[in-house]
Amino acid sequence: MSNLINSDMRVGFTGTHKGMTTEQEVTVTNLFAFRPAEFHHGDCIGCDTEAHALAFLAGIRIIGHPPDNPKSRSFCTFDEIREEKPYLERNHDIVDETDILIACPEGTKEVMRSGTWATVRYAEKVGKTILLIYPSGRIFKCSPGFGRRSQ
Numbered sequence: 530m531s532n533l534i535n536s537d538m539r540v541g542f543t544g545t546h547k548g549m550t551t552e553q554e555v556t557v558t559n560l561f562a563f564r565p566a567e568f569h570h571g572d573c574i575g576c577d578t579e580a581h582a583l584a585f586l587a588g589i590r591i592i593g594h595p596p597d598n599p600k601s602r603s604f605c606t607f608d609e610i611r612e613e614k615p616y617l618e619r620n621h622d623i624v625d626e627t628d629i630l631i632a633c634p635e636g637t638k639e640v641m642r643s644g645t646w647a648t649v650r651y652a653e654k655v656g657k658t659i660l661l662i663y664p665s666g667r668i669f670k671c672s673p674g675f676g677r678r679s680q
Contacts, residue, residue: 533660533670534560534629539567541627541657543620543648544576545635546601552666553633554579560631560660561587569594569623571616576633578603592626594619620648629658637663 534540549557553576561568561583568584570577572595581603584591593607596616611622624630630652634645652659656673663669 533668534563534565536564536566538565538629539569539627540565541623541630541652542568542570542577542580542632543623543630543645544580544633545643545645546573546575547635548575549579549633550664550666553662553664554583556662556666556668557631557633558583558587561589565589567592567627569627571596571619571623572603572605572607573601574603578605580631580633581605594623616644617647620644621651624648624652624655624657627657629660631660631662633662635664 557580564587568589569592570580572593581591590608593605593610595602595610595613596619597613598616611619614622630648632645632649640646649659649661653671658673659671661669661671
C-alpha cells in the first residue's frame, strides 16, 4: 500500500452516506498509516464522518468542504474549512484541490444517480488517480488515462 499514498499527497475522499463496511474502514486505516499531508472530505454523515475520525486518529491535517444543505451534514471539526457549496460543486472542489481520490462506494457497480460515483467520474475526467475501495475492502486503482476496467 505504500506505493498508493505518501506523506506529500493531498487526499480527497468520497463515500456513501450509509457508511463504510468494516473491511473498507480497515483499508482506509491502513492507507492513512502512510500519513498523507492533507485529507479533504465533504462533511456528510456516513463515510465522510467515519473517514474523518480515522484521519484524526492518524494525525492527518483535515480540510472540510461542507455542503450548503445542512440536512446530511456531519458538522465535523476541521483544521481548515471551505465555504459551503452545492453538493456537485463542492465535490468538484475536493477533486480539484487534491492529488488522489479515495472512493468508498456502497457496491461494486457504478450508479448513475450517486454523488459518490459522480465524483469518481469527475476525477476520471480531470485525470486524477482514484482508489476505489469496495465493500470487501479490496482496492481497485484507476490511473489517469487507463480508466476503469471490469472487476
